[in-house]
Amino acid sequence: MKAGVYVSPGKLGVKEVPDPVLERGEVLIRVRAAGICGSDMNTYRDLSRFRGVADRVLGHELAGDIVAVGEGVEDRQVGQRVGIEPLMGCSRCDRCLTGDYHLCPELKHIGFAWSGGFAELSKAPAEKAYPLPDNVSYEAAAILDCLACGVHAIHRLDIGVPDSVVVLGGGAIGLSVLSCAKWAGARFAALSDPLSDAREIADKAGADLTIDPGQDDPVGRVMDATGGKGADVVVEAVGGRAPTFEQGMQMVKRGGRLGYQGFFSEPQAVDTRKLLTSEITIVPIFSYARWGTATEYQIALDGVSQGRLIADAMVTHRFPLEEIDDAFKAAADKDTSRAVKVIVNP
Ligand SMILES: [Zn+2]
Ligand SMILES: [Zn+2]
Structure with missing residues:
Protein backbone atom coordinates (compact mmCIF):
# COMPACT_ATOMS: atom_id res chain seq x y z
CA MET A 1 0.00 0.00 0.00
CA LYS A 2 0.97 3.65 -0.35
CA ALA A 3 1.74 5.45 2.91
CA GLY A 4 2.93 8.88 3.97
CA VAL A 5 6.19 8.21 5.81
CA TYR A 6 9.06 10.04 7.42
CA VAL A 7 11.88 10.91 5.00
CA SER A 8 14.09 13.39 6.91
CA PRO A 9 13.56 15.94 9.71
CA GLY A 10 10.49 18.01 8.78
CA LYS A 11 10.02 16.12 5.51
CA LEU A 12 7.43 13.45 4.67
CA GLY A 13 6.99 11.53 1.43
CA VAL A 14 4.85 8.75 -0.07
CA LYS A 15 6.31 5.26 -0.25
CA GLU A 16 5.15 1.73 -0.89
CA VAL A 17 5.06 -0.20 2.43
CA PRO A 18 3.66 -3.64 3.38
CA ASP A 19 -0.10 -3.84 4.03
CA PRO A 20 -1.11 -4.23 7.71
CA VAL A 21 -1.43 -7.89 8.72
CA LEU A 22 -4.89 -8.64 10.08
CA GLU A 23 -5.00 -10.59 13.33
CA ARG A 24 -7.82 -12.20 15.29
CA GLY A 25 -10.48 -9.72 16.38
CA GLU A 26 -9.29 -6.95 14.06
CA VAL A 27 -10.74 -5.18 11.03
CA LEU A 28 -8.87 -3.81 8.02
CA ILE A 29 -9.78 -0.24 7.03
CA ARG A 30 -9.51 1.50 3.67
CA VAL A 31 -8.76 4.96 5.05
CA ARG A 32 -10.89 7.80 3.61
CA ALA A 33 -9.94 10.68 5.92
CA ALA A 34 -7.21 11.24 8.51
CA GLY A 35 -6.73 14.42 10.53
CA ILE A 36 -3.39 15.97 11.50
CA CYS A 37 -3.23 16.50 15.28
CA GLY A 38 -1.02 18.69 17.45
CA SER A 39 0.53 15.53 18.89
CA ASP A 40 1.54 14.48 15.34
CA MET A 41 3.37 17.81 15.10
CA ASN A 42 5.62 16.91 18.04
CA THR A 43 6.65 13.72 16.28
CA TYR A 44 6.99 15.44 12.90
CA ARG A 45 9.46 17.96 14.29
CA ASP A 46 11.56 15.48 16.25
CA LEU A 47 13.16 12.52 14.50
CA SER A 48 13.81 10.66 17.76
CA ARG A 49 10.07 10.41 18.38
CA PHE A 50 9.51 8.81 14.98
CA ARG A 51 11.50 5.75 16.03
CA GLY A 52 8.60 4.62 18.19
CA VAL A 53 6.06 5.01 15.38
CA ALA A 54 5.23 1.74 13.69
CA ASP A 55 6.39 1.77 10.05
CA ARG A 56 6.75 5.52 10.60
CA VAL A 57 3.11 6.01 9.56
CA LEU A 58 1.31 8.53 11.76
CA GLY A 59 -2.40 9.34 11.89
CA HIS A 60 -4.66 8.54 14.84
CA GLU A 61 -7.71 10.57 13.75
CA LEU A 62 -9.08 8.33 11.02
CA ALA A 63 -12.20 7.01 9.35
CA GLY A 64 -12.86 4.76 6.38
CA ASP A 65 -14.49 1.57 5.11
CA ILE A 66 -14.04 -1.95 6.47
CA VAL A 67 -12.50 -4.03 3.66
CA ALA A 68 -11.73 -7.24 5.60
CA VAL A 69 -12.54 -8.73 9.00
CA GLY A 70 -10.24 -10.97 11.02
CA GLU A 71 -11.07 -14.31 12.59
CA GLY A 72 -13.60 -14.11 15.40
CA VAL A 73 -15.12 -10.76 14.33
CA GLU A 74 -18.90 -11.15 14.27
CA ASP A 75 -20.41 -7.72 14.76
CA ARG A 76 -18.62 -5.80 11.98
CA GLN A 77 -18.98 -6.38 8.24
CA VAL A 78 -17.06 -5.62 5.08
CA GLY A 79 -18.44 -2.43 3.52
CA GLN A 80 -19.33 -0.69 6.81
CA ARG A 81 -18.28 2.96 7.13
CA VAL A 82 -16.47 3.40 10.45
CA GLY A 83 -14.68 5.95 12.61
CA ILE A 84 -11.71 4.63 14.58
CA GLU A 85 -11.13 5.24 18.27
CA PRO A 86 -7.33 5.05 18.44
CA LEU A 87 -6.81 4.34 22.18
CA MET A 88 -6.03 0.75 23.11
CA GLY A 89 -5.69 -0.13 26.80
CA CYS A 90 -4.58 -3.52 28.09
CA SER A 91 -8.16 -4.37 29.26
CA ARG A 92 -6.77 -6.02 32.42
CA CYS A 93 -5.27 -3.35 34.68
CA ASP A 94 -6.97 -1.45 37.45
CA ARG A 95 -7.47 1.67 35.29
CA CYS A 96 -8.87 -0.28 32.32
CA LEU A 97 -11.25 -2.20 34.57
CA THR A 98 -12.73 1.06 35.92
CA GLY A 99 -13.17 2.43 32.36
CA ASP A 100 -10.30 4.93 32.53
CA TYR A 101 -8.34 3.15 29.82
CA HIS A 102 -6.71 6.44 28.77
CA LEU A 103 -4.69 6.10 32.01
CA CYS A 104 -3.60 2.51 31.33
CA PRO A 105 0.18 2.22 31.89
CA GLU A 106 0.33 0.12 28.71
CA LEU A 107 -1.84 2.46 26.63
CA LYS A 108 -1.15 2.18 22.90
CA HIS A 109 -2.40 4.36 20.05
CA ILE A 110 -3.19 3.50 16.47
CA GLY A 111 -0.94 5.92 14.59
CA PHE A 112 1.93 5.59 17.08
CA ALA A 113 2.38 2.02 18.32
CA TRP A 114 0.52 0.84 15.23
CA SER A 115 0.79 2.08 11.68
CA GLY A 116 -1.84 4.81 11.37
CA GLY A 117 -4.16 6.67 9.04
CA PHE A 118 -1.83 8.47 6.64
CA ALA A 119 -1.89 5.41 4.40
CA GLU A 120 -4.30 3.60 2.10
CA LEU A 121 -4.92 0.91 4.72
CA SER A 122 -4.97 0.73 8.51
CA LYS A 123 -6.33 -1.74 11.02
CA ALA A 124 -8.06 -1.65 14.40
CA PRO A 125 -9.56 -3.98 16.99
CA ALA A 126 -13.19 -4.48 15.83
CA GLU A 127 -14.65 -2.81 18.94
CA LYS A 128 -12.61 0.34 18.16
CA ALA A 129 -14.30 0.65 14.73
CA TYR A 130 -17.55 2.59 15.33
CA PRO A 131 -20.18 2.23 12.57
CA LEU A 132 -21.07 5.68 11.20
CA PRO A 133 -24.64 6.86 10.58
CA ASP A 134 -25.15 7.98 6.94
CA ASN A 135 -25.23 11.64 7.94
CA VAL A 136 -21.72 11.59 9.47
CA SER A 137 -19.00 12.17 6.84
CA TYR A 138 -15.59 10.50 6.94
CA GLU A 139 -14.05 13.91 7.65
CA ALA A 140 -16.43 14.56 10.54
CA ALA A 141 -15.58 11.10 11.88
CA ALA A 142 -11.87 11.94 11.65
CA ILE A 143 -12.56 14.82 14.05
CA LEU A 144 -14.30 12.62 16.64
CA ASP A 145 -10.94 12.14 18.39
CA CYS A 146 -10.92 15.90 19.14
CA ILE A 285 -7.92 16.92 31.19
CA PHE A 286 -6.08 14.25 29.24
CA SER A 287 -7.43 12.42 26.21
CA TYR A 288 -10.73 10.55 26.81
CA ALA A 289 -12.18 7.14 27.63
CA ARG A 290 -15.51 6.11 29.13
CA TRP A 291 -18.29 8.18 30.77
CA GLY A 292 -20.80 5.97 32.52
CA THR A 293 -21.97 3.23 30.20
CA ALA A 294 -20.83 4.92 26.96
CA THR A 295 -17.42 5.76 25.56
CA GLU A 296 -16.75 9.46 25.11
CA TYR A 297 -16.01 8.69 21.43
CA GLN A 298 -19.54 7.28 21.03
CA ILE A 299 -21.04 10.26 22.86
CA ALA A 300 -19.20 12.60 20.45
CA LEU A 301 -20.41 10.53 17.48
CA ASP A 302 -24.02 10.78 18.70
CA GLY A 303 -23.61 14.56 19.15
CA VAL A 304 -22.35 14.98 15.57
CA SER A 305 -25.04 12.74 14.10
CA GLN A 306 -27.76 14.69 15.94
CA GLY A 307 -26.34 18.01 14.70
CA ARG A 308 -25.54 19.16 18.23
CA LEU A 309 -21.75 19.29 17.76
CA ILE A 310 -19.81 20.96 14.97
CA ALA A 311 -17.35 18.80 13.04
CA ASP A 312 -17.14 19.46 9.27
CA ALA A 313 -16.99 23.20 10.00
CA MET A 314 -13.56 22.70 11.60
CA VAL A 315 -12.00 21.36 8.38
CA THR A 316 -10.15 24.22 6.70
CA HIS A 317 -7.62 22.32 4.56
CA ARG A 318 -7.67 19.05 2.57
CA PHE A 319 -4.80 17.27 0.80
CA PRO A 320 -4.46 13.99 -1.10
CA LEU A 321 -1.95 11.50 0.37
CA GLU A 322 0.60 12.42 -2.35
CA GLU A 323 0.73 15.93 -0.85
CA ILE A 324 1.22 14.84 2.76
CA ASP A 325 4.33 16.98 3.08
CA ASP A 326 2.32 20.10 2.16
CA ALA A 327 -0.43 18.98 4.54
CA PHE A 328 2.00 18.82 7.47
CA LYS A 329 3.57 22.14 6.48
CA ALA A 330 0.10 23.77 6.56
CA ALA A 331 -0.59 22.25 9.98
CA ALA A 332 2.84 23.26 11.31
CA ASP A 333 2.60 26.90 10.27
CA LYS A 334 -0.93 27.93 11.16
CA ASP A 335 -0.04 31.63 11.22
CA THR A 336 0.61 31.50 7.47
CA SER A 337 -1.82 28.78 6.37
CA ARG A 338 -4.67 29.87 8.74
CA ALA A 339 -5.38 26.16 9.24
CA VAL A 340 -7.67 24.91 12.00
CA LYS A 341 -7.98 21.23 10.98
CA VAL A 342 -6.00 19.72 8.13
CA ILE A 343 -7.37 16.49 6.66
CA VAL A 344 -5.44 14.02 4.47
CA ASN A 345 -7.59 11.96 2.08
CA PRO A 346 -5.60 8.80 1.21
ZN1 LIG B 1 -5.17 13.78 18.20
ZN1 LIG C 1 -4.83 -1.28 31.19
Missing part, protein backbone atom coordinates in the same frame (compact mmCIF):
# COMPACT_ATOMS: atom_id res chain seq x y z
CA LEU A 147 -14.62 16.05 19.99
CA ALA A 148 -14.20 13.12 22.40
CA CYS A 149 -11.55 15.24 24.19
CA GLY A 150 -14.22 17.95 24.39
CA VAL A 151 -16.71 15.50 25.89
CA HIS A 152 -14.05 14.46 28.41
CA ALA A 153 -13.59 18.12 29.41
CA ILE A 154 -17.34 18.44 30.09
CA HIS A 155 -17.18 15.20 32.10
CA ARG A 156 -14.13 16.19 34.16
CA LEU A 157 -15.27 19.78 34.81
CA ASP A 158 -18.94 18.89 35.35
CA ILE A 159 -20.06 21.65 32.96
CA GLY A 160 -23.80 22.28 32.81
CA VAL A 161 -26.55 24.87 32.47
CA PRO A 162 -25.52 27.18 35.36
CA ASP A 163 -21.97 27.61 34.08
CA SER A 164 -20.22 30.46 32.31
CA VAL A 165 -17.37 28.85 30.37
CA VAL A 166 -14.33 30.43 28.73
CA VAL A 167 -12.16 28.41 26.35
CA LEU A 168 -8.63 29.71 25.76
CA GLY A 169 -7.47 28.51 22.34
CA GLY A 170 -9.43 27.84 19.15
CA GLY A 171 -7.57 24.84 17.74
CA ALA A 172 -9.60 21.70 17.11
CA ILE A 173 -9.54 20.80 20.82
CA GLY A 174 -10.61 24.23 22.08
CA LEU A 175 -13.39 24.45 19.48
CA SER A 176 -14.49 20.94 20.47
CA VAL A 177 -14.69 21.99 24.12
CA LEU A 178 -16.73 25.06 23.20
CA SER A 179 -19.15 23.03 21.07
CA CYS A 180 -19.52 20.40 23.83
CA ALA A 181 -20.08 23.11 26.48
CA LYS A 182 -22.95 24.55 24.42
CA TRP A 183 -24.34 21.01 23.97
CA ALA A 184 -24.13 20.56 27.75
CA GLY A 185 -26.24 23.71 28.06
CA ALA A 186 -23.71 26.20 29.46
CA ARG A 187 -25.59 29.50 29.73
CA PHE A 188 -22.57 31.44 28.50
CA ALA A 189 -19.58 30.21 26.50
CA ALA A 190 -16.70 32.32 25.13
CA LEU A 191 -13.60 31.53 23.10
CA SER A 192 -10.32 33.43 22.82
CA ASP A 193 -8.04 32.90 19.81
CA PRO A 194 -5.99 35.25 17.60
CA LEU A 195 -7.06 33.50 14.36
CA SER A 196 -10.24 35.02 12.88
CA ASP A 197 -11.05 31.72 11.12
CA ALA A 198 -11.13 29.96 14.50
CA ARG A 199 -13.39 32.65 15.99
CA GLU A 200 -15.78 32.29 13.02
CA ILE A 201 -16.01 28.54 13.62
CA ALA A 202 -16.66 29.28 17.31
CA ASP A 203 -19.58 31.49 16.24
CA LYS A 204 -20.97 28.55 14.24
CA ALA A 205 -20.65 26.41 17.37
CA GLY A 206 -22.82 28.91 19.25
CA ALA A 207 -20.22 31.01 21.09
CA ASP A 208 -21.77 33.88 23.05
CA LEU A 209 -18.53 35.87 22.86
CA THR A 210 -15.28 35.57 20.91
CA ILE A 211 -12.13 37.43 21.88
CA ASP A 212 -9.09 38.30 19.76
CA PRO A 213 -6.22 38.27 22.31
CA GLY A 214 -4.10 40.18 19.77
CA GLN A 215 -6.51 43.14 20.01
CA ASP A 216 -8.18 42.84 23.40
CA ASP A 217 -7.14 41.80 26.89
CA PRO A 218 -8.93 38.43 27.37
CA VAL A 219 -8.99 38.81 31.18
CA GLY A 220 -10.62 42.26 30.95
CA ARG A 221 -13.20 41.06 28.43
CA VAL A 222 -14.16 38.06 30.57
CA MET A 223 -14.39 40.20 33.70
CA ASP A 224 -16.68 42.64 31.84
CA ALA A 225 -18.84 39.78 30.55
CA THR A 226 -19.23 38.24 34.00
CA GLY A 227 -19.98 41.37 36.00
CA GLY A 228 -16.46 41.46 37.42
CA LYS A 229 -16.76 38.00 39.07
CA GLY A 230 -14.86 35.88 36.57
CA ALA A 231 -15.95 32.72 34.76
CA ASP A 232 -17.30 29.64 36.55
CA VAL A 233 -15.10 27.48 34.33
CA VAL A 234 -12.02 28.22 32.22
CA VAL A 235 -10.58 25.59 29.88
CA GLU A 236 -7.02 26.12 28.69
CA ALA A 237 -6.39 24.46 25.28
CA VAL A 238 -3.14 25.91 23.92
CA GLY A 239 -0.04 24.77 25.85
CA GLY A 240 3.45 25.27 24.42
CA ARG A 241 4.79 28.65 25.49
CA ALA A 242 1.39 30.39 25.59
CA PRO A 243 0.46 32.62 28.58
CA THR A 244 -2.94 30.93 28.80
CA PHE A 245 -2.53 29.10 32.13
CA GLU A 246 -1.90 32.37 33.98
CA GLN A 247 -4.72 34.05 32.02
CA GLY A 248 -6.99 31.27 33.20
CA MET A 249 -5.93 31.83 36.82
CA GLN A 250 -6.78 35.52 36.49
CA MET A 251 -10.20 35.11 34.84
CA VAL A 252 -11.63 32.16 36.79
CA LYS A 253 -14.01 33.17 39.60
CA ARG A 254 -13.44 32.50 43.28
CA GLY A 255 -14.53 28.90 43.83
CA GLY A 256 -14.32 28.21 40.07
CA ARG A 257 -12.68 25.42 38.04
CA LEU A 258 -9.65 25.80 35.78
CA GLY A 259 -9.16 22.89 33.39
CA TYR A 260 -6.18 22.51 31.10
CA GLN A 261 -5.51 20.31 28.08
CA GLY A 262 -2.46 22.04 26.62
CA PHE A 263 1.01 20.46 26.75
CA PHE A 264 3.20 23.22 28.15
CA SER A 265 6.89 23.38 27.23
CA GLU A 266 7.81 24.50 30.76
CA PRO A 267 6.36 23.91 34.26
CA GLN A 268 3.71 26.53 35.04
CA ALA A 269 4.01 28.62 38.19
CA VAL A 270 0.92 28.54 40.40
CA ASP A 271 0.16 31.00 43.20
CA THR A 272 -0.83 28.41 45.80
CA ARG A 273 -2.03 31.11 48.24
CA LYS A 274 -4.51 32.37 45.68
CA LEU A 275 -5.60 28.80 44.94
CA LEU A 276 -6.10 28.19 48.65
CA THR A 277 -7.97 31.33 49.58
CA SER A 278 -10.07 31.33 46.39
CA GLU A 279 -10.63 27.56 46.39
CA ILE A 280 -9.91 27.34 42.66
CA THR A 281 -9.94 23.75 41.47
CA ILE A 282 -7.33 22.88 38.85
CA VAL A 283 -8.34 19.95 36.67
CA PRO A 284 -5.98 18.28 34.18
